Amino acid sequence: MKEKYYITTPIYYPSAEFHIGHCYTTIIADAIARYKRLSGFDVFFQTGTDEHGLKIENKAKEAGVTPKEYVDKIIENAKDLWNRLNISYDFFIRTTDDFHVKKVQEIFKKLYDQGDIYKGEYKGLYCVPCESFWTETQLVNGKCPDCGRDVSVVTEEAYFFKLSKYQKKLEEYYETHPDFIEPVSRKNEMLNNFIRPGLEDLCVSRTSFKWGIPVTFDEKHVIYVWIDALTNYITSLGYPDITPEFKKYWPADLHLVGKEIVRFHTIIWPAILMALGIELPKQVFGHGWLIIDGGKISKSLGNYKDPREYIDAYGVDAVRYFALREVPFGSDGTFSEKALITRTNSDLCNILGNLVSRTIQMGIKYFEGNVTNPNVSEDIDQDLLDSTSNLQAQVSEKMNELKINEALECIFDVLRKCNKYIDDTAPWALAKEDANKNRLETIIYNLLESIRVCALFLQPFIPETADKILTSLKVNNRDFDNVYTPVSRYELGLEKPANLFERIKED
Ligand code: MSP
Numbered sequence: 001m002k003e004k005y006y007i008t009t010p011i012y013y014p015s016a017e018f019h020i021g022h023c024y025t026t027i028i029a030d031a032i033a034r035y036k037r038l039s040g041f042d043v044f045f046q047t048g049t050d051e052h053g054l055k056i057e058n059k060a061k062e063a064g065v066t067p068k069e070y071v072d073k074i075i076e077n078a079k080d081l082w083n084r085l086n087i088s089y090d091f092f093i094r095t096t097d098d099f100h101v102k103k104v105q106e107i108f109k110k111l112y113d114q115g116d117i118y119k120g121e122y123k124g125l126y127c128v129p130c131e132s133f134w135t136e137t138q139l140v141n142g143k144c145p146d147c148g149r150d151v152s153v154v155t156e157e158a159y160f161f162k163l164s165k166y167q168k169k170l171e172e173y174y175e176t177h178p179d180f181i182e183p184v185s186r187k188n189e190m191l192n193n194f195i196r197p198g199l200e201d202l203c204v205s206r207t208s209f210k211w212g213i214p215v216t217f218d219e220k221h222v223i224y225v226w227i228d229a230l231t232n233y234i235t236s237l238g239y240p241d242i243t244p245e246f247k248k249y250w251p252a253d254l255h256l257v258g259k260e261i262v263r264f265h266t267i268i269w270p271a272i273l274m275a276l277g278i279e280l281p282k283q284v285f286g287h288g289w290l291i292i293d294g295g296k297i298s299k300s301l302g303n304y305k306d307p308r309e310y311i312d313a314y315g316v317d318a319v320r321y322f323a324l325r326e327v328p329f330g331s332d333g334t335f336s337e338k339a340l341i342t343r344t345n346s347d348l349c350n351i352l353g354n355l356v357s358r359t360i361q362m363g364i365k366y367f368e369g370n371v372t373n374p375n376v377s378e379d380i381d382q383d384l385l386d387s388t389s390n391l392q393a394q395v396s397e398k399m400n401e402l403k404i405n406e407a408l409e410c411i412f413d414v415l416r417k418c419n420k421y422i423d424d425t426a427p428w429a430l431a432k433e434d435a436n437k438n439r440l441e442t443i444i445y446n447l448l449e450s451i452r453v454c455a456l457f458l459q460p461f462i463p464e465t466a467d468k469i470l471t472s473l474k475v476n477n478r479d480f481d482n483v484y485t486p487v488s489r490y491e492l493g494l495e496k497p498a499n500l501f502e503r504i505k506e507d
Contacts, residue, residue, distance in 0.1 A: 048093035
């Protein structure tokens with residue numbers, strides 16, 4: 001039986017149209033999901049939208065529509081964006097889905113019945129645009145630390161989750177599960193800034209707005225944010241019913257989240273799961289932000305374009321490649337259209353595209369598209385052959401550590417070696433003499449084999465381009481089990497391949 005792998009993105013707020021920052025997390029999750037599928041795992045990849053709350057209620061009011069109408073339109077666009085980015089999610093959950101609403105109500109009632117949720121009074125400093133309560137010490141110059149706007153004091157009757165009860169258990173859990181939070185700097189931040197100073201009980205209901213899931217036993221309350229949002233990862237599998245899907249896929253193997261919500265996923269979420277008596281996710285990875293001109297790309301600042309404009313202009317794989325390659329995973333990185341163009345030209349066009357088209361054209365020109373291996377080898381071949389045969393181990397090591405940009409670097413190193421191999425062996429010179437025919441064919445064959453192996457490993461990252469390459473090489477066996485089964489004869493046909501990437505003008 002296949003081993004399972006359950007990976008999630010955060011569920012995004014559909015308070016405004018999605019930007020390249022949302023694409024960033026989703027593209028990374030997609031690349032990991034595809035990598036695991038090709039490696040033989042039974043993958044469940046979930047994404048979705050977090051649709052309740054005051055901010056969306058207000059936005060809808062401003063737009064003169066109902067909250068549901070407001071989010072429906074954004075979600076239609078989000079799904080279109082994910083399709084255009086070739087996001088291979090298995091399930092898209094919306095927190096307004098009937099099944100989710102019902103299951104969240106059951107979970108809330110269960111926690112209340114067992115004493116983990118109680119009724120109290122909430123007084124706090126609240127930032128409306130960010131939908132966040134802050135403590136006095138978290139404010140920056142008296143303003144919201146996220147968006148810099150005013151906060152207001154809010155007092156209301158509310159239900160609380162006994163988060164404080166789980167402080168010790170969380171500390172113990174972190175200690176016995178050293179891989180639970182990655183990168184490790186984020187784990188230290190959670191321990192030192194939040195858990196050790198003491199956890200306060202968490203407000204989990206509101207009476208001041210209506211757009212949320214009602215508490216079944218106290219209807220003036222709606223469930224506030226985290227119990228509604230975080231439980232998406234289990235309601236989709238049927239929980240609180242212990243369904244075959246739940247048994248199979250839970251616990252999640254990886255929750256991929258931006259650094260600003262690591263706290264919710266590594267403190268609140270585990271505590272809720274401990275209270276429910278179910279296993280914790282194996283790992284939460286908190287990645288950095290894509291920033292523009294030194295600031296976060298933000299819906300409230302409105303400093304971004306629709307990502308579909310970049311796809312239209314440069315192609316889906318240019319956008320995917322940039323997200324995966326440019327920023328060391330875990331750190332912040334800068335997004336700019338200029339950097340996207342430079343990256344596309346230098347890697348996708350110069351290194352990959354040119355290599356593939358040069359090699360196929362030589363196969364057509366010198367061998368009418370039929371290339372086998374006459375095995376006329378020379379020492380100069382060894383470096384390329386070794387790098388190609390080490391690639392699987394290298395990519396696998398990097399992907400297991402979620403060093404995605406480094407996995408891509410390994411593949412591009414081999415592609416660079418192919419280009420150098422062409423320069424060093426100078427096939428056009430060999431082609432001048434009939435006596436060199438077998439040596440020439442060996443060279444083209446070696447190149448095709450290396451390109452095939454690289455294209456197989458590029459599938460998770462730039463699936464459309466990898467498919468084009470593998471289709472022109474007529475490779476049908478595409479999972480990672482068959483990477484090192486050599487193709488005995490390449491039948492390339494006689495048609496000149498279309499360019500994979502056109503050079504983009506840089507100005
Ligand atoms: N709804 C909550 C998450 C609930 S999960 C149970 C939320 N939504 S959000 O719309 O604000 O999206 C947050 C996520 O989008 C971040 O954690 C991150 O994964 C991604 N990003 C949003 N902006 C981003 C950047 N500028 N850069 C990188 N990722 C960004 O928080």
